[in-house]
Amino acid sequence: MISFARQRLGRFLPPFLSRFAQSLFRIYYNMGDCIFCKIVDGTAKADILHRDERVTVFRDLHPAAPTHILIVPNRHIDSVDQLEEADASLAGHMFVVAKQIAARENLSDGYRLIVNTGPQGGQTVFHLHLHLIGGRQMRAMG
Numbered sequence: 001m002i003s004f005a006r007q008r009l010g011r012f013l014p015p016f017l018s019r020f021a022q023s024l025f026r027i028y029y030n031m032g033d034c035i036f037c038k039i040v041d042g043t044a045k046a047d048i049l050h051r052d053e054r055v056t057v058f059r060d061l062h063p064a065a066p067t068h069i070l071i072v073p074n075r076h077i078d079s080v081d082q083l084e085e086a087d088a089s090l091a092g093h094m095f096v097v098a099k100q101i102a103a104r105e106n107l108s109d110g111y112r113l114i115v116n117t118g119p120q121g122g123q124t125v126f127h128l129h130l131h132l133i134g135g136r137q138m139r140a141m142g
Contacts, residue, residue, distance in 0.1 A: 036072045036127035049101060054093050057101055066135030067105050071098050077128040080117045098132050107134040 038044035040056045049069060050057035060068040071094050077083060083091060095113070102111050111134030116122040 034076060034125070034127045036070075036125055036129060037076050040072065040074050049104075050097060052097075054090055055097055057097060060131070064131075065133045065138075067107060067111070067133065069101055069105070069132040071101070071130040071132060073128055078126045079123060079128055080115055083128070094130050098130055101132060102134065105132075105134070107132075110134065110138070112138050 035044060039046040039048075039058060046058035046061075048056065048058050053074070055071055055073055057069060057071050060070050062068075073090055073094065075090075077087065098113055111132060114131040114133065115129070116124075116131075
């Protein structure tokens with residue numbers, strides 16, 4: 001939404017008004033100081049691999065494997081615990097995009113999808129995100 005505003009309004013507004021409009025969008029959509037929201041709205045840099053109206057996909061800055069990609073919803077949702085019934089299609093879309101990106105990254109031998117929830121679940125950025133990890137043999141879990 002913010003990137004839409006920047007693209008559409010940025011041409012017509014002076015820079016200080018454009019920044020003000022972005023701030024209003026951030027407040028309205030409860031985006032606060034979230035680094036992933038800043039990546040989604042284009043105010044923080046990232047290696048963007050895919051973007052559509054529902055999700056943004058980019059490479060993790062601190063990869064845990066040769067391929068470590070994050071799929072984040074464009075709308076700020078803190079974690080899985082904040083998902084609602086109406087978000088079911090968004091969650092499904094995240095997995096479909098993960099499959100498409102895995103194919104594009106040549107992970108045909110396999111990959112892992114991880115969602116951390118809450119501090120004890122290992123979540124460090126409180127914006128729902130799906131890790132796509134691959135490019136090496138993963139240890140078995142369970």
